Amino acid sequence: MELQTKLAVLADAAKYDASCSSSGSAKRNAVGGGIGSTEGSGICHSYTPDGRCISLLKILLTNFCIYDCKYCINRVSSNIPRARFSVAEVVDLTLDFYRRNCIEGLFLSSGIIRSSNYTMEQLVGVARTLRLTHGFKGYIHLKTIPDADPELLAEAGLYADRLSINIELPTVQGLAQLAPEKSSATIHQAMGQLHDHIATSKAERKEASKTSVVSMPRSCRTRPTAPKAFAPGGQSTQMIVGADGADDGDIIVTSSRLYTGYRLRRVYYSAFSPIPDATAELPLIAPPLVREHRLYQADWLMRFYGFEAHEIVPAGAQGKRMLSLEHDPKLAWALAHRERFPVDLNTAPREMLLRVPGLGVGSVDKLLAVRRFRQLRSADIERLRVPMSKVLPFVECLGWSPGRRLDDPLLAAKLVQPMAPPVQASLF
Amino acid sequence: MAAQTLILPGDGTDFAHWRSVARWLWSQQVPPEQVVWHTEDGQREAPDLFAPPPGPSALAAPASSPERPLTVPRAWLEQAEHCLLHCDPDRFALLYRLLWRMQHEPALRHDLLDADHVQMQHWIKAVRREVHKTHAFVRFRPVALADDPVDGAGPLHVAWFEPVHHIVHAAAPFFVKRFANMRWAILTPRVSLRWWPDAPDVAALAAQGVEPDFALKPFKARPGVLSWGPGASAEDAPALDAGEGLWLTYYAHIFNPARLKVAAMCKEMPRKYWHNLPETQLISPMIQAAQARSAAMLANAPTTPQRKLPQRELPRKPAVKD
Ligand code: SF4
Numbered sequence: 001m002e003l004q005t006k007l008a009v010l011a012d013a014a015k016y017d018a019s020c021s022s023s024g025s026a027k028r029n030a031v032g033g034g035i036g037s038t039e040g041s042g043i044c045h046s047y048t049p050d051g052r053c054i055s056l057l058k059i060l061l062t063n064f065c066i067y068d069c070k071y072c073i074n075r076v077s078s079n080i081p082r083a084r085f086s087v088a089e090v091v092d093l094t095l096d097f098y099r100r101n102c103i104e105g106l107f108l109s110s111g112i113i114r115s116s117n118y119t120m121e122q123l124v125g126v127a128r129t130l131r132l133t134h135g136f137k138g139y140i141h142l143k144t145i146p147d148a149d150p151e152l153l154a155e156a157g158l159y160a161d162r163l164s165i166n167i168e169l170p171t172v173q174g175l176a177q178l179a180p181e182k183s184s185a186t187i188h189q190a191m192g193q194l195h196d197h198i199a200t201s202k203a204e205r206k207e208a209s210k211t212s213v214v215s216m217p218r219s220c221r222t223r224p225t226a227p228k229a230f231a232p233g234g235q236s237t238q239m240i241v242g243a244d245g246a247d248d249g250d251i252i253v254t255s256s257r258l259y260t261g262y263r264l265r266r267v268y269y270s271a272f273s274p275i276p277d278a279t280a281e282l283p284l285i286a287p288p289l290v291r292e293h294r295l296y297q298a299d300w301l302m303r304f305y306g307f308e309a310h311e312i313v314p315a316g317a318q319g320k321r322m323l324s325l326e327h328d329p330k331l332a333w334a335l336a337h338r339e340r341f342p343v344d345l346n347t348a349p350r351e352m353l354l355r356v357p358g359l360g361v362g363s364v365d366k367l368l369a370v371r372r373f374r375q376l377r378s379a380d381i382e383r384l385r386v387p388m389s390k391v392l393p394f395v396e397c398l399g400w401s402p403g404r405r406l407d408d409p410l411l412a413a414k415l416v417q418p419m420a421p422p423v424q425a426s427l428f
Numbered sequence: 429m430a431a432q433t434l435i436l437p438g439d440g441t442d443f444a445h446w447r448s449v450a451r452w453l454w455s456q457q458v459p460p461e462q463v464v465w466h467t468e469d470g471q472r473e474a475p476d477l478f479a480p481p482p483g484p485s486a487l488a489a490p491a492s493s494p495e496r497p498l499t500v501p502r503a504w505l506e507q508a509e510h511c512l513l514h515c516d517p518d519r520f521a522l523l524y525r526l527l528w529r530m531q532h533e534p535a536l537r538h539d540l541l542d543a544d545h546v547q548m549q550h551w552i553k554a555v556r557r558e559v560h561k562t563h564a565f566v567r568f569r570p571v572a573l574a575d576d577p578v579d580g581a582g583p584l585h586v587a588w589f590e591p592v593h594h595i596v597h598a599a600a601p602f603f604v605k606r607f608a609n610m611r612w613a614i615l616t617p618r619v620s621l622r623w624w625p626d627a628p629d630v631a632a633l634a635a636q637g638v639e640p641d642f643a644l645k646p647f648k649a650r651p652g653v654l655s656w657g658p659g660a661s662a663e664d665a666p667a668l669d670a671g672e673g674l675w676l677t678y679y680a681h682i683f684n685p686a687r688l689k690v691a692a693m694c695k696e697m698p699r700k701y702w703h704n705l706p707e708t709q710l711i712s713p714m715i716q717a718a719q720a721r722s723a724a725m726l727a728n729a730p731t732t733p734q735r736k737l738p739q740r741e742l743p744r745k746p747a748v749k750d
Contacts (some may be wrong), residue, residue: 004677011681037606043564046707047697048682051689058682088605091676099585100568103673129442232734273686289687364538373538381540 001083009083013063013074015111018238018270022055022104022139025161025233034135036098036105037163042139046100056107056141057097061085065111067180069168071243071272074111087125087174094130098138103290105139105161106130112145120148120156127159127341141233146182146190149337152189154230157197162265165190170254174244181394194235195262201230231382234265243272248291249313249321250299256309259302269295294323301329304361326416331357334394335415338406345376345397357415358390390415434462439618440467440520440593443509450524455496460528465520477503500530501506501537505551506644513594514551522547555593562591562599568612569666585612588665588704596621597656604654615660624653672706679707 002269022042030035044053060374063074063082085093094106108126112119123142130136142160145305150222154164165187169175188352197302204227211253237258239251271292301307312329314321324332343352345367353364367376378400381391393405393415405411434449436442453463496644508523530536539545568585585607591599596619603612604623614624693711702708 004674007677008681015682015684030493030608031605032643033609035607035609037602039602042694043560045564046679047693048679048684049690049693049711049718050684050687051692052684052687053683053696054679054682057678059678065567096671097675097678099607101566101587101672161625271687274686289689348488370541373535376541383541383543383546 003089003093006083006085006089007059008080010059010061010063013060013080013111014058014107016073016107016270016273017058017107017143018268019107019141019164019236019266020053020058021266022141022161024265025139025232026229028137030135030137032282035095036136036138036195038104038137038139043104054102055104056139057094057103057105058107059085059090059093059109059111061090061108061119061126062113063111064113066114066272067112067179067181071168071178071240087122087129090126091129091134092286094138095134095136098136103138105136105141105394107143109143110145112275116145116148117152119200120145120152124152124156124159125303127156131159139233144190144194146187150193153193157194157201158285159231160231160233162236163194163231164236164238167237167239167254167258167267169244170239170241170246170250173242174246178244190301191202191235191237191258191262191264194231197230198234199263205229235262236264236266236268238268238270241269241271243293247316247319247321248298248323249316251295252302252309252313255299256302267299269299288325290325291323292394294325294329298323298329305330306351307333307398309325325414328357330355331390331415335412341394341406342396342402343394345381345395346371356391356394358387358394359384360386431464432458434464435466435468435471436520437468439469439594440465441512443512446520447505448525451498453524454498454531456526457496458526460521463524465517465524467517470517478561498527498531500527504530504537509546510555510598511548512554512557513598516551518723519551522551536539541661555595558591558593559595559599560596561698562604563703564588565589565705566599567615567672567705569669569672571666582610585610586613586665587612588660588662589614589616590704591616592700594618595646600654604652608652615664616657617661620660622655622657624655625651668706671715671739673679676707676710680710680714683714685714685721687717688718690715 022038023040024042025038025040027038027040044055046054048054060074063080064082064084065072065074065076068075068077072078090106090108094103094284097103098105104205104259106126108123110119123144127140127142130140132206139162140160141162141164142156144156144163144165146165153163167187168179168182175182175184184209197361208227239254242253251269258264269292271289298312301312302309307330311333312323314323314332316322323329327335334355340352340355343356347355350364350368353359355363359367363386366384367380370380373399377398381388381395381397381400392400393402393411396402408414432453436449437445440446505525511519511523522544526536526548529544535543536545540549562742566587566589568583568587570583572583596614596616600621601612603614607623611623611625613620696707697708
């Protein structure tokens with residue numbers, strides 16, 4: 001099969017994976033030899049009309065798979081065309097795209113062929129060749145196979161910046177129903193192993209950087225060589241949204257557990273997308289893309305805004321706890337806790353400023369810096385360039401008070417964003 | 429004090445020069461509203477008839493002047509240097525005005541929400557963003573050069589890029605670090621630069637009219653040289669090749685037609701960069717076909733599996749507590 005055709009098939013197979021980022025790794029460059037660099041924060045080299053960035057060459061090594069996960073286009077029972085790259089082909093493609101400055105590196109995943117170990121061997125082989133044979137310093141993200149040999153997992157961590165294991169579905173029942181060959185316990189176990197590796201490597205490196213060896217009085221202090229970093233970009237996972245009956249509450253609680261339990265860097269949410277040749281067991285209608293968007297916003301609140309999962313989970317019976325599609329989760333929280341507002345910009349603590357709808361971390365930091373020297377006035381809110389209609393009802397400062405706006409029963413309706421939220425292309 | 433008309437050399441982005449001029453203006457107590465700023469390049473494109481001809485005397489800052497203390501935070505100087513890279517002709521005036529005001533209103537330096545500061549931050553952000561977009565959107569194409577020595581460094585990788593602001597110098601170190609062992613060149617309308625991974629004969633380079641600018645600090649270990657030359661045109665860059673065809677294939681296939689979000693794409697990949705990104709020619713056909721493709725997915729589903737499902741024992745499920 002021609003390389004071009006393989007690339008088409010194996011990129012097609014990879015496009016349902018939501019993870020994309022190439023950020024959060026150690027900084028490296030090619031000044032000492034080899035090729036490539038990582039900057040710490042990733043670079044998106046292009047964007048596709050689905051609004052997603054291209055930062056990595058995201059492909060599958062093969063889309064043959066012996067498993068039969070219902071939500072997956074690569075499952076054994078689907079009738080799609082199949083292809084398989086050789087290790088050398090993936091390495092060459094990565095290097096060529098990289099030299100053209102089209103990508104930050106590689107995100108490699110694979111269907112399971114022959115056995116988990118065999119498949120994992122191949123994935124690790126690609127990363128090993130890139131790093132050791134070509135001195136590649138760019139970003140490598142490997143999707144690991146949960147039940148592969150822990151030694152392979154350990155080797156993968158030496159070459160990859162980030163490792164991920166997909167949790168797939170928010171609940172154990174969902175997984176049992178839609179991915180019969182996968183086991184929630186194995187997935188969690190593998191995540192735990194990764195977490196231990198990452199934590200140990202971090203601790204060892206920290207220790208190594210602290211101790212210095214003094215060989216002779218007044219000689220230069222030398223540092224012992226730091227042990228190699230293990231997946232310096234941490235681990236991430238992906239959860240499919242809308243393929244089973246889990247509600248947003250289930251998803252948020254699961255994510256929060258993953259963040260605290262395994263120190264995951266990111267949980268990606270992938271709105272279940274109608275796939276070509278879907279099984280009859282799946283809903284044909286995709287969940288609205290805005291649901292995925294709201295989950296990312298909720299996730300953001302937990303990671304950067306000091307919100308706890310239980311504050312974001314909407315009220316309701318299990319199975320019905322859905323985030324508002326009209327309001328973002330922070331605004332929804334504020335509307336439900338009006339007694340905590342208005343927040344005085346001149347006196348409120350940082351934690352409370354962060355809870356004001358429309359104020360981001362950057363804006364809050366600016367407000368805090370300025371108010372150390374002078375009083376904040378209403379003109380200052382404008383200069384923050386934040387969405388005014390969202391912010392104004394919830395804050396007060398010199399020359400501005402929201403008056404009785406917070407008591408307005410129509411406030412929630414007035415704050416529905418007029419701009420159409422991102423929607424799934426109409427399918428009917 | 430009479431109004432001052434100043435012409436800064438070149439594109440005006442030489443920060444040391446701007447700083448000495450500003451210092452002189454301050455020592456003469458010329459208030460900001462009485463200074464008219466021009467650049468040599470700007471004068472060439474749209475001359476101001478009332479400006480003095482850009483001779484050496486007008487370009488250089490008058491040297492001897494009574495020293496008058498002028499204090500600004502160190503961080504502000506770094507920011508001002510970035511701000512100068514913006515293309516807005518009013519940037520020189522804004523910076524001098526801020527400098528002036530900071531001497532008279534000591535609290536101003538902390539006031540991130542002052543209107544002038546906000547404007548300055550806005551410009552700096554635009555400059556930073558373009559540096560970032562340059563890192564992202566510069567696209568190299570390999571060309572085999574007949575006159576290049578065969579030294580195993582491979583072909584010359586050439587890119588054509590058209591930045592709006594004066595950011596080429598600021599964006600260059602990124603490429604040096606990333607592609608240290610590769611020979612490459614970035615051509616832009618105002619300036620072109622080239623990286624020589626193994627130090628070429630610098631004297632010979634100078635004879636060819638390129639100004640070699642030894643890459644400084646972070647690359648001390650490297651023998652390479654970064655050189656600057658005059659601007660170029662799009663025709664000087666190589667055309668699309670087969671390897672880029674693979675890239676277009678990848679781009680077309682990583683797109684999920686069931687998730688059109690065109691506005692999100694345009695926000696991050698502004699149209700002004702599109703004409704130099706080969707994949708953008710695919711965008712409009714991809715959008716047009718998206719609807720039909722997602723409809724087809726639904727129409728075709730579900731199908732009966734044709735492959736024989738392997739008979740396997742399901743892995744035993746350990747009891748899970750969750
Ligand atoms: S194991 Fe992975 S590739 Fe195979 S069917 Fe399941 S999700 Fe798809």
